[in-house]
Amino acid sequence: MAIIALENINVTFKQKKQTIVAVQDETIQINQGDIYGIVGYSGAGKSTLVRTINMLQKPTSGSVKVQGVEMTTLDPNALRNARKKIGMIFQHFNLLDEITVFQNVAQPLKHAKLSKKAKIEKVNHLLELVGLSDRANNYPAQLSGGQKQRVAIARALANDPDILISDEATSALDPRTTNQILALLKKLNQTLGLTIVLITHEMQAIKEIAHHVAVMENGHIIERGTLLEIFTAPKAQLTKDFINTATNREEALIKVQELLTTHPLANDEVLVSIDFVGEQTAQPLISRLYADFNVSANILYSNMEILTNTPVGTALVVLKGTNDQLTYAIAAFKQNHVTINTIPQGGNH
């Protein structure tokens, strides 16, 4: 069931002379328990679209339903209550510097109908959840970026939200800390059933934890699908560009091409790219090439990743054999649903 349903959302900003169309007639449904990544370059409209979910941005037109409730027509009081179920974290953490970690996390509970004791227990539990129990009495300035984001996550969870919006939450962090925060988000998704909307310009972050992906450009979602669909069969050039930033494939290809300019292929050699998804047998096929087809294989690059529990592999391989032998070998890959493409020398594929 869709926990978030945005329908025909338009957001325009009127400035003195200009009208900026930030989001143009976009519709998106996000299911309960999903981690939905929205990727795009700066200015694509990601934040504006996602901020309509909790009405931080009122759409110019369109419908916003969260847990079946139309958000655009709520009165201020009802909206305040509805927002409690939608936590949010940001790139720059937005902590209050003059109060402690404990007090930051306790802040959203100020008006909660809980006893003082219950509030203390709750904050301690949240700090434990994000691995910061020992930092309760520190001030934000005494924490690393990753720790600050953990505090922000604990604070965002104070009202037991069903949805967490993460707006570039890892963009200011180094790669290792980014992975730790993403692992924490994944854990919260799995243990609390938290639905997460992840806005980012980093495909790497999407690759780590998202189940679904939407790619945005100029106020439009230009492509969407499961993580596997987007990574294994991207259609738009922008999607391909983003994927290249998260895999080493293009970089590896450039290096291999460079290598081949100094060590050119022989007449009986071809460079091929091999891509497979799922439990396909690219690896055994490569190792049996010589026995089955008299074709020898020299693997110049290979990489395998697990995306949502599915192996996704790629390899750049030099095959050596006669024309007929190569033709039969390549056909065998195709028969086994492994994508194989010959890469012309000196060109790109």
Ligand SMILES: Nc1ncnc2c1ncn2[C@@H]1O[C@H](COP(=O)(O)OP(=O)(O)OP(=O)(O)O)[C@@H](O)[C@H]1O
């Ligand atoms: N309050 C505002 N007033 C005027 N223009 C705005 C406002 N907020 C956003 N915009 C414009 O709307 C467009 C989309 O911005 P938005 O912040 O949604 O993009 P984004 O993809 O989230 O990028 P970033 O990650 O840089 O925030 C941009 O052209 C931006 O300048």
